[in-house]
Amino acid sequence: MHISISSMDTNTLSVLMLPWLSHSHANHYLELAKRLTQEQDIISIHFCSTPIILESIRDTTLNQLPTATSSSSLPPPQSRINLVEIHLPESEELPPHLHTTKNLPSHLVPTLSRAFAQSQQCFSQILDTVRPDLLIFDAFQPWAANLARERNIPSVVYMGCTVAVSLYAHGYFKPGNEFPFPEIRITNDNKRQNKGPKVDEQHFRNVLERVALSWQLSDFVITRSFREIESKYIDYFSNLIGKEVVPTGPLVPDINSVSGGNSQETESMMNWLDQRKRHSVVFVSFGSEYFMTYKEMEQLAHGLELSGVCFIWVARFSKVNGESNEGDLKELMHGSVERVGPERGLVVTSWAPQRKILVHRNLGAFLTHCGWSSVIEGMQAGVPMLSLPMEWDQPMNAKLMEELGIGLEIPQHGLGNFTGEDVAASIKQILQSESGERVRKNAEDLAKIIRNRKDDDIPNLANKIVELVSNVKAG
Incomplete structure (x- = not known):
């Protein structure tokens, strides 16, 4: 385990982020980290992933964060995002350079998921070292939320996908009931018909069970969406899982920051x-x-x-x-x-x-x-x-x-x-x-x-994070 941690002011709010091992997931988690540190001076982020993923973002993305103004007494945003390595068990089938979905054949994705779950001891050490005030985790790894809960650390799941996935949630929580939105109903034409390594129904069911557990363990749910396109789905999804759903807005990086x-x-x-x-x-x-x-x-x-x-x-x-x-x-x-x-x-x-x-x-x-x-x-x-x-x-x-x-x-x-x-x-x-x-x-x-559109999603989310952590600390 390697952790690079800057000295933090005692008034800071420490957030540990654990995205799924995909570059796309890492990228939108990193964009959320940037926005939160820019919005709230007290928020610091510990961004946790495998070395192969952190390598791709270390030199390019973090160096392009804006610097703080001279009037700021707190560290600038880029110094409040720290990279934390998590190490997965190595195997001949899954060497360290494949500890990411990038360039990984689809039949090895379940293997990667199992290896990630087997890194719980390493992640426990990270939790004990960083001692975050909040865990923001991906829906594929509810085990991370369970480990945080053992330490009285609140957890929030961040879904970087459309809220229309409530279709899957409906099938899980209300089996046999008609889905109320025929506009996005899935038919056989929207499924793979061939049987093979790309399609493993049991694996899909296991993933859905993990995601549903993540929703249940989460204090609220963050989603990368906005009401102008998914208002009815956000409300339905919130009622379905019994948790507040907080959108981030589009969360697209500045065009000049992508290289x-x-x-x-x-x-x-x-x-x-x-x-x-x-x-x-x-x-x-x-x-x-x-x-x-x-x-x-x-x-x-x-x-x-x-x-x-x-x-x-x-x-x-x-x-x-x-x-x-x-x-x-x-x-x-x-x-x-x-x-x-x-x-x-x-x-x-x-x-x-x-x-x-x-x-x-x-x-x-x-x-x-x-x-x-x-x-x-x-x-x-x-x-x-x-x-x-x-x-x-x-x-x-x-x-x-x-x-x-x-x-x-x-x-x-x-x-x-x-x-x-x-x-x-x-x-x-x-x-x-x-x-x-x-x-x-x-x-x-x-x-x-x-x-x-009025970009008030991130300020609203930052306030909810501060409120959640304050309530937990207050007992």
Whole structure:
């Protein structure tokens, strides 16, 4: 265990954060840490994760926090975020560089989850060393809240996903009762039909039980959402679990604070985009943690070619290749560009400046897997979205986008079972039809609402944290 702790004023409120071992979860937890320390001078954050995840944020993100003003008598925000390493049991199957979901084949995710749960002794030592006033933890690890409770430390679960996951909560808490929101009801077309390592119903049930326990152990629930898009779901979810649900707002990092990749490649990418026509380009990205199968990529490539439009296609590949051949996939992608020509297609197999691409005037649509971070970034950019959900909460995110009128869902017959023809037809619909224009207007209108909304979510959350800790200390 390695802990870097600055000396803290006795009046500070110490928060220990423990996100799930995903870079996307770590990123939105880190953004919450920044906002809380900027909002409340007394709040300090101990950010706990595995060394491989902390390595990715140590030099880039923390150095870009704003400094305190000269009038402040307390340490600046960046000195009040401290990184704390938690070490998982090592195994031949799961060496330290795989103590993250990034580049991890999906069949090893349950193994990672078990290893994380086996680190409870290490986390107990962290709790005893840091002695936080509050634990903010991810819903996948209720064991952390139990360890905190043994020490009379209050806990709050932070869900970085849509509140529409209350659909799953409804099925857990009210089995057999009709779900009151048919707009986001999941059908067989929103589930994977094949049986294999991607789908393990028992694993899913175990995850749901852990999440439900996390809700029950939490003093209140923090969610990365806002009432302008999910008011009815926030209220329903709160009533369902019997806990107050406190939204954070969109919680999107400043566009200039996000860096990565090769600067020359980024400049070349943006120059290519500059030379295209207004609203003519489709940006295709499935995030950093979903690895498409050969069949999925083949149909996607076919659809992009058939559509006749310009595209930027970003893809990542598992380095521990348990499901597909990276060389074959890259050959497929580059073959697609060779057929359509470099004027129409651009393939990226490394980091891409997604935020900058999404706000570019020449971008016409965002073809996304509907990871919640990507959806929120698309909302803030005001870009129409084409949804092709693949797993977990993504089908509900896609349905929420359709309900809000800011996206269209590409037809699937079970997750991952789609055709290039349907991809092409959906692209043409969103870029070249009246219904697509309505989606664009709705997306732009929502972006204006987000820009103009009163940003009182973080002040409200910070006050609730201070109130909770004060009440616990008062006995």
